[in-house]
């Protein structure tokens with residue numbers, strides 16, 4: 017047991033390589049599978065707040081999300097070049113939030129940017145980082161057959177109303193965008209639909225992924241999807257308890273504490289008030 021754990025740790029350390037921008041490491045580049053890499057942000061601070069990923073296809077490279085700043089995207093593009101001489105041809109934007117789209121102006125003009133139809137519409141209305149708008153939009157799915165099968169899927173509302181995921185059915189690798197915050201309570205629910213999100217997590221679990229690249233946090237697995245789903249259920253129930261006691265939203269904001277089981281997860285206070293407000297709105301609407 018001890019030997020296999022040591023081997024696993026060794027394998028992990030071989031695959032992860034810290035990638036610097038200037039003097040500071042901005043993300044760790046991790047090999048997730050054959051021709052599949054994740055850029056795991058070191059800390060939630062510019063230029064890379066969230067994770068990105070890329071997949072090598074027969075005709076070029078497909079990148080998933082572009083970090084917050086072009087500076088981070090440029091570093092990512094440089095790292096891709098070290099691994100393959102194939103051109104970057106596609107950029108999938110999992111949703112409209114700036115920390116996932118803000119770096120996309122660093123990508124070559126000739127690539128196709130792919131997103132959900134609602135993500136494009138939202139970016140047309142609210143685009144603080146002046147990200148390039150998607151060129152191709154989908155409502156349900158796009159399936160690539162380019163040396164390997166790659167699916168871009170919309171599986172339901174959750175973190176936003178336009179979240180899409182990238183699924184590689186042969187290698188069983190899933191790239192979730194912010195449908196999964198791994199080990200973090202933040203969830204950033206301001207644009208979310210928490211009731212629907214719980215069901216959407218079930219659709220992701222049903223794919224039976226073996227490796228999961230989350231929107232935030234380290235590489236994950238199926239059990240982490242289930243853990244985050246349990247957190248969403250617990251968060252919803254805990255706000256509901258305040259509502260059911262007849263407390264006002266104002267009082268709830270003052271007295272609320274996260275459910276005990278999640279108090280050691282990261283990013284506790286970030287967005288907590290806006291998450292409570294959003295869930296409160298959902299509960300009120302259901303009444």
Ligand SMILES: [Zn+2]
Nearest residue numbers: 113175194204
């Ligand atoms: Zn987000």
